[in-house]
Amino acid sequence: MSLRLHDTAARAVREFVPLEPGRAGVYVCGLTVQSQPHVGHVRSAVNFDVLRRWLLASGYQVDFIRNITDIDDKILLKSADQDRPWYNLAYEMSRELTRAYDALNVLPPTYEPAATGHVPEMLQLIEELVRDGHAYAAEDGSGDVYFDVLSWPAYGELSGQRVDDMEAAEDADPRGKRDPRDFALWKGRKDSEPATASWPSPWGPGRPGWHIECSAMAGKYLGPAFDIHGGGVDLRFPHHENEQAQSRAAGRPFASYWLHNAWITTAGEKMSKSLGNSLVVGEVLQRVRAIELRFYMVSAHYRSHVEFSFEALEEAAAGFRRVEGFLERALPVDSVVEEGAPRPSRNPGELPPAFVEAMDDDLGTPAAVGVLFDVVREGNRLLAAGEDVSALAGQVRAMLDVLGLDPADPAWGAAAGSDERLTSAVDVLVRGLLEQRAAARAAKDFAAADAIRDTLRTAGIAITDTPDGPTWELEQ
Template identity: 75%
Template structure:
């Protein structure tokens, strides 16, 4: 059966017909690494991980590019507020993002480019737009360069808006713009910004605008035309609208299909840092496992909002645990992750049909639950036919990325356990050191020595300095 996908540009479900037979080029806008990722952030990673898994299972050779935005207005603001270099903040938050993806078994893309590694490609693209009459350097000595939205007759086609109906682009001082809707391709360096946040260019030192980054990276790794561009629904405008306009104005066909995942909301609002309604991935994983959180996310259709609640999360987690319990009771190789050939052979037709229909995971999960119910009946009856249900359940779990035998869960669980253990040990030792310090201030040397001996007996070495005491694991 042909895979059918909802194309945001045409607003209809279309047969997936790749540009090159047997291949699929997929570009997904990754995160701007300004802060610790929350559950809403990682939904896009999970949803498009399911897409690339399904495309591969259906026989496509997938080139999957997911970028990282590591230079941006928000990164500069937050790093200044925290008194740290912007690149240190971006790097630290990227590490946290990698941990969050790993904890939810989001497979690495074919390549994950960072914006700051592609400045030359962005400059070349901007120069091409200027040569074609679709961009201009501001004449106010700012060093800014803008895309001329009125020069591109198709501007607004992705989101079906007229230029005059759009809000002004708020990404730069409007004084240098010909039209308030013109958006920044290059931002001249400001005196208030650190020198490290600028690069040389034909228009003076500065940094790229947000939108040009993705166009340049998508073009470098997937070419001027590729199959699918994905991202969160909040990126449709202005980001994806601007990406498409500048890329096509520069001469490329760009994406054939646009796919957007919906939000995870709390109290009806998009989960975001600015609203203060975020839930960090490590925080949520204190209550459920990574597999359970992923199952909660994939059980909803990628285009449907998820109204987050811990009650709904626990309900999904309980459902997942019942599935795993069936495999455990079946015994044998039931908990061993199947290979691709086994998955293809055992996958129920109804499940595959649901996935082929715009990644219909709710219907696919319903098939999964039905298979578990039938498996439990056969198991109770001692019927050997249960083996077929075990294979089917294992295949479906593998497609969704939640098979309990996947090594990713062992790795992420071990890593999470080690991190929690480290935090707990640090807190306990810190408490003992505070007690020892108080005893020493009270000149209760016997108590201070006793606390020191207890810590040392646990294999921990104490170092006393004028600034206080620190500790390390002995040996």
């Protein structure tokens, strides 16, 4: 069976049939870089990173575009509050976001276009829409340009709503809208806004509306028709509905499949700066390792709501350490690190069929993780029986690689802050102590032996006795 994905537009799981065999074009809505990324933001990135890795493992060549929204109302408001240029805030937050992605081993996209770099493409699209009667310049002289929702009968099809049932927006002042449901393609510059936040256009200086950027950038980098468009559930409406409407109204078929990830909530509420309950990635990573946070996210299905708690996170981390422990025992460190040595297999052909089936079924990572644990248990059993487990270890690594969770991936090294020289220095010291302990044990002086072990534990170093002698590792 091949890959099946849940398509929001169809409200059903559909077989994935790419427009072009062997290639997959994916566009994912990134973030508005207005504040520090929280775990909910990163969940979305991790979910779509798993999609990408699975497409790659399935043999597709993947064009993966994830945008950055670096100009919008909030960025302007916040930067004004902080009394600094909007682009300074946007750029700083953009770099923080990249750090968070890197920490969680989210592969860099093929390209990460920023809205401000694509104003000409947006203007062109807007002009086409105006020309074809799907958009109009506001008659109040504001310089705004709106999409005419009523001119597009299919409006509402993505989110399954009928225009007549929609509540009209109450917040934004209607300005020059013909219908309250019309949305802005272009926002004329207001006197209160910095001159740097405006670009020339046929309707006067202004800046892009929120939705137009994705249509323009997806079109530029993936073409008028592409395979998969992803983002958080909240984007389904209005953002994605509007993207689709404005693209199709301009004659572009746009996305074939729409994927939406669910929320991570905390204390029953979605994370939001305004609620003061957002869990900033950097803070969470002071409590657990990044690989553990990623495992926690991957353990839940991307369409399931996750109620975040540190308790659940730490339980997941404990489970993940079982997997790591197996690999450490199955693959002696030397064989992994040794230069030029072939890495233990990460060949997709080695993936257990049950794992493949789980992933093909709308990225069923929970079931896939179940398979992972099955193989680990079997591997541990064989290990206890003194049998060869290299094949199982290879399977485990191949599965972890697909999930972006291979502990041996160098991507984790930098984030973990490990330092080889430091490790080797500690190793010398610990070995000295372990020799003393071995001598004490040989003399049956267990009090002395345990004292050494306790001292090491106090220093955060755990000792494990094995048939081949004791080993140590930093406690996590």
